[in-house]
Amino acid sequence: MAQEDLFKKIVSHCKEYGYVFQSSEIYDGLSAVYDYGQYGVELKNNIKKYWWDSMVLLHENIVGLDSAIFMHPTVWKASGHVDAFSDPLVDNKDSKKRYRADVLIEDRMAKFEAKIDKEIIKARKRFGDSFDEAQFRETNQRVLDNQVKLNELNSRFVKALNDSDLEELKQIILDYEIACPVSGTRNWTDVRQFNLMFSTEMGSTAEGASKVYLRPETAQGIFVNYLNVQKTGRMKLPFGIAQIGKAFRNEIVARQFIFRMREFEQMEMQFFVRPGEEMKWFVHWKEFRMNWHKSLGFGADNYRFHDHDKLAHYANAATDVEFKFPFGFKEVEGIHSRTDYDLKQHEEFSGRKIQFFDPELNESYVPYVVETSIGVDRMFLQIISSSYCEEEIEKNDGSKDSRIVLKLPAFLAPVKLAVFPLVRKDGLPDIARKIIDELKFDFYCQYDEKDSIGKRYRRHDAIGTPFCVTVDHQSVEDGTVTIRHRDSMDQERVKIENLKNIIGEKVSMKEILKRLAI
């Protein structure tokens, strides 16, 4: 099956079986925003629990946090998001290439400077030692012409940037006949500002309101609470703060289902370390996080690291964990050594000391930070894509049949157990109900008596329920039932009173956490 078709089928399956719906679908939907349905929310919660337990429960030096989505506007100035996330962009209609308008204009200014330099170099050659550059700049007509043009351009440019005057930026590009380096044409779209941060107003009156942003990452909530947590939790370096929460980015291009959304959820852990020890911890977390992914059992070949050559302004090392999605290897998690950049920025902008007193070294310093940052929705997509199977099976009479089954790891599956009476009479439904009433306190159970038993098995295959228990006539006599296993379709007969232990053990997260803790 073509990978593209597979992806389409997965998207359809998610909708058909209550995993993921498009937001506001009855109003034609909202671009790149999705809702999780009745089974989606269960799977998502289980993913978050797996992450939280393996980070917070397994590490006594990692604690949790839940910071607000709204933060003081200065946070985003300090973090660099206000500047980095709002570029004036312009497209060349012929080459279809997109440029930053300010970069195009700066390049144009550099050309004026180059012309002036050329004149000066020529003159220096001609006049030799007696060349007086300052005087030459003031008297040479060609230099003066270019200098005037450069000054004009520069003042228009600076003014336009300060006023955020996008029309003027476009006019500058037209006036100075700036052409696309690829197509060579001057067929430009309007200049548009793409602010990747969503903003809203805080405060009830128009005059009193101030602009606040919806956080584009959860990390800053951790950084601004560093002192609170460190002091109240009596934390000593190295220690980490973990957080799960929504983040928002106004993506220009948002596509590929829940892979890239405007509203998404991150699971982040910021690990604070002694300066100089960050590389050791970077390597440590790389390994731990990769083990976490591989322990899901989707195949080691489907994962790889992608080390960054080009580093962000705040990082001195960075790598991505990439997973082989139906549309190729794509990032699911980033592991970054962020240095002391963020905390130092917050020191500067807040005027507060954000440091750690290290009793061993007997000195105070700003800790370095190693970050692990993973997208919940990308994990969700990874798990769904890996679990989705279309199987050919042989029926009892030898004919072929097929089934669609979500082979979810049992500890992540939304519904753990379905209970069916083989037939809807002879007291079998009552026994089935009783089993659910016993087990519903331990895990999510569902009852079904509609249609043939085979059909009911298939329905639960489609949503990934790992175990189906069937109550038959023998159950009335000896108190046993059959457990049918989703992946093998094998059945075993067990006593009703043993169900809780048998299934409870298999759907528990404990074993996988134990393996990670080693």
Add this chain to the structure above:
RNA sequence: GCGGGAGUAGCUCAGCGGUAGAGCAUCAGCCUUCCAAGCUGAGGGUCGCGGGUUCGAAUCUCGUUUCCCGCUCCA
């Protein structure tokens, strides 16, 4: 955002100027048989949305919106 393609029932699609269809799914009932396709009946769509052409538009046209495929960034 730009270019290309597409929106008809929960899903997959047919119909392409003249009263909205099929299969599967759903619901109710019958049957009782451990791996979906037995029988009877029912519900569900102003054909993405809005304008235009026409006596008449799901069908032609324009706009808009959503999705899919390419071009960049990221969790």
